[in-house]
Amino acid sequence: MKANIEPELAIALNVFGRFFDVLGQPFSVLNAEGQHIYYNQENAELDECQRQAVLGKHMLSAFPSILAEDNEMLRALQYGEESIGHQKSYFTSSGKLIDYQHTTVPLFSSSGKIIGVIESGQDLSRYRKLQRNLSELNEKLFGEEKSEQREIICNSHSMRQVLDRASRLAASSVPVMVLGETGTGKELLASFIHDHSPRRHKPFIALNCGALPVTLIESTLFGTVKGGFTGAENTRGYLELANGGTLFLDELNAMPVAVQGKILRFLQEKTFWKVGGNKELKADIRIIAAMNESPYEMIRQKRLRADLFYRLEIGMVVIPPLRERKDEIIPLASHFMAKHQASSNREVYPFPAWVEKQLVEHDWPGNVRMLENVIVRSLILQKKTGPLEELIFNSETDVVSSFPTQPETEIKRSVEQAGAKRFNHSATLAEKLEAYERELLIEALKSAQGCVAKAARELRVSRGAVQYKVKKYGIAFTLEEKR
Incomplete structure (x- = not known):
């Protein structure tokens, strides 16, 4: 039997049907x-x-085991109810x-009548399995005492101030941002605080809040109780595993606001509930959180x-960016060179003067992570x-070229060629303007040591505009394209 479709709904399906087909997640209407x-x-x-x-069948006919009063789509049709991010389990x-997380929304006609309902969702079953495996690995990993301490290279006044502040905070148990x-x-700084605290012989556990699906952050932190919900197993969360030690919450700004409230309660009461549990648990943990965005903007x-x-x-500590502590760039680069020397299978001598100049002048x-990546890549690919x-440099670094490796005369010749065209009386106005723009672009990139971001700031345009114009004007014949 062919299902009856309201004209407005038929038009919407005709418009969005293909989009639903290629989206790669369950959709039904x-x-x-x-x-x-x-x-x-x-x-x-x-x-x-x-x-x-x-297709064409009623929900209860297609799936006889479903109860009408428990089905969100049928309830949306009957009562106009929405279900946002709802989780359920079924066989x-x-x-x-x-394990299914879905959003169900009734569809209304222009006159306000319910003409259908749409639902989309995702299967969380594989995440549950991943979480169980992760919990087992964490039990083994964090059950062992941490012995190795990582080195922090500190040559600038600003970083000495940071480490001094961190050392004083380490003596207490106050939370740190x-x-x-x-x-x-x-x-690394969070680990430094832990290593210099009375908790140094207890676990240090780091959780990147931006690396886990939102639906798993809560159960990863607090653990789960078998039978608390369908498919749940007894697992120990990070709050249990880190008891007596330090829990580092990286990218706190990626944590759902609802879970942030539970972290706040733990900070105040030192107690928490497992997901699906009926017993309040205690833990003695120091929380260190980190963010890579302005907290005031995130609050807004x-x-x-x-x-x-x-x-x-x-206890708030602000780590200055590497471009504001130039004194540390060469010592850090030398440290990374020595650290990764073995992986290159050859001996590479200290940096020539032009390399040091390029390292210091780059933004x-x-x-530090980017600096290490560039040193490792350059070391391994050395012939x-x-x-x-x-x-x-790789493309993600926004570096167009390794300028100092190119003859100065070649760059000068490129600028002169652009200038010659600009002052060519037979050239059109558009050609003269383009030649002048190309000349300015080459000079800005040269001044910025190939850093697109820095050149863009100097020219007061976007990075994308600089990248586009580099390709447009064929600057690759003098400056190597981004690697």
Whole structure:
């Protein structure tokens, strides 16, 4: 039997149907009578059935085990209810357990009548399995005493101030907030605080809040209780594993606001509840959090709880970016060169003067992490034993060229050629303007040592505009394209 479709709904499906097909996640649409008028392949694979066996059928006819009062799509049709980020567990016809997170929304006509309902979601089952494996690995990893301490190279006045402040904070158990750009070494500083604290012989556990699916952050932190929800197992969360030690929450700004509230409660009460548990547990843990964005901007955007931030900022440490501590660039680069020498299978001598100049003058938007990556890459790709011949940047560094390796006369010739065209009386106005723009671009890139970000700031345009114009004007014949 062919399902009846309201004209407005038919138009919407015609417009968005292809988008639903290629999105790669389960989608289904019911008409006002509860019949399936759209049901994609991802949904069919999740439910272990055939699409054609579902399309045109009523929800209760296609899936007889469903109870109308428990089904969010049918409730949306009847009561106009929305379900945002709802989680449920169910068994397929073969007995496979599905953990499903979905959003269900009723569809209204222009007159305000309910003409259907749409639902999209994702299968969390694989994440649950991953979490169980992760919990088992954490039990083994953090059950052993940490012995190795990582070295912090500190040559600048600003970093000596940072380490001095961190050393004084280490003696207490107050929570700490570490602020700094990506790659400045926030986790390394958190580990330094732990290693110089009375908790040094207890676990130091780091959780990157931006690396886990939102749905798993809470259970990873607090653990789960078997039977608390369908498919749940007894797992120990990071709060249990870090008991007596330090828990480092990196990228706190990526943590859901609801979970931030539970972290705040733990900071105040030192107690927590496992997911699905009915017993309050205690833990003695020091919390160190880190962010790579402005906390005040995050608070304004309602992505960070103000009360949590002000609780953590009791001990706040700000790590300056590498471009503001130039004195450390050469010592850091030399350290990374020595550290990774073995992996290159050849001896590479200390940096020539032009390399040191390029290292110091570069902006390093990726900070210390980016510096190490460039040194390792340059070391491994060096063709022969001897002085380092070239600093090899990757495309993500926004570096157009390794300027000092090119003859100054070649760059000068490029500028002169652009100038000659600019003053060519037979050239059109557009050609003269383009030649002048090309000349300015080459000079800015030369001054910026090939750093697109720095050249863009000098020219007061976006980085994308500089990258586009580098290709447009064929500057690659004098300056190597981004590696």
